[in-house]
Amino acid sequence: MHPGPTTLLLVRHGESVGNVAATAADRAGAEVVDIDTRDADTPLSERGAEQARALGTWLGALGPDDTPQALWCSPYLRARQTARHALDVAGLDLRVHTDERLRDRELGVLDRLTGTGVRRRLPDEAARRALLGKMYHRPPGGESWADVALRLRTLVPDLERREDGRRVLVVAHDAVVLLLRYVLEDLTEDELMDVVRSGSVRNASVTRLDRADDAWSLALFDEVGHLEALDAPVTEHEGTDDARV
Numbered sequence: 001m002h003p004g005p006t007t008l009l010l011v012r013h014g015e016s017v018g019n020v021a022a023t024a025a026d027r028a029g030a031e032v033v034d035i036d037t038r039d040a041d042t043p044l045s046e047r048g049a050e051q052a053r054a055l056g057t058w059l060g061a062l063g064p065d066d067t068p069q070a071l072w073c074s075p076y077l078r079a080r081q082t083a084r085h086a087l088d089v090a091g092l093d094l095r096v097h098t099d100e101r102l103r104d105r106e107l108g109v110l111d112r113l114t115g116t117g118v119r120r121r122l123p124d125e126a127a128r129r130a131l132l133g134k135m136y137h138r139p140p141g142g143e144s145w146a147d148v149a150l151r152l153r154t155l156v157p158d159l160e161r162r163e164d165g166r167r168v169l170v171v172a173h174d175a176v177v178l179l180l181r182y183v184l185e186d187l188t189e190d191e192l193m194d195v196v197r198s199g200s201v202r203n204a205s206v207t208r209l210d211r212a213d214d215a216w217s218l219a220l221f222d223e224v225g226h227l228e229a230l231d232a233p234v235t236e237h238e239g240t241d242d243a244r245v
Contacts, residue, residue: 004211005159005164005165005166005167005168006210006211007066007168008168009068010170010176010177010181010206010207010208011055011082011169011170011172012172012177012203012204013044013052013076013079013081013082013172013173013203013204014044014045014049014051014055014078014082014204015051015233016043016044016045017042017044018039018078019045019235019237020045020237021033021034021035022035023238026115029116030114030116031113031114031116032112032114033114039076039107040075040077041076043081044078044085047235048078048082048204048235049085050233051204051235052081052082052083053085053086054204054226055082055089055204055206055226056088057090058226058229059086059089068094068169069163069167070094071083071168072096072097072159072163072168072169073097073098073099074099074102074171074172075103079102079171079172083171094169101151101152102170104176106141106142106143107142108138108139108140108143111142125139125140135193148175148176152176152180152183156183156184174200174238178192200236202234202236203234203235203236203237204224204227205223205224205227206220207220207222207223208223
């Protein structure tokens, strides 16, 4: 059998103050998201911390055959805070590996702009996005989804080498969860976009991939039962890299 993890638990970070600000700006028809921090330093909201603690309660209740044995995390603050809250509540002392390849998609000139802002301020870029689509549109100074997939393809061999035979918890971002599915399940662009159109990856949701016979299969996707069981808020904020153009 090919070396590597046996199970991946992919978790989107809890709700961030950036999620809240972006949703409010979209609803108000504003051009710019009202937030002062750079994306990497945007913290969880109070609801996001509650979601992370609920995730920890769920992790702590897993049996010995399901409990994660290592944790890989985006370096962005909202992901690290989600991981820390969850581990503290679960009482898990996991090996934690922070890897910049798990960071959120970089938006370049579109950073902090709403869909309205992009259409009004950068109409040529809006037209390029409409022509090229989500997978291949690369805003100046930023990344396309294909670019994110490429960096995740470089991460997978390191994950396989370091975590052979382990169950691994990965805390990252909605696009990263989706694109890890794309890479590991060998999805086509059309199959990935069908998943995207079905709804965004919710905050603190769990997606589980299991490996058998050198192939990955989907066991859970965007599962939030652990939040609902504890009356923690379920929030669905489209990622800042979503349909903003």
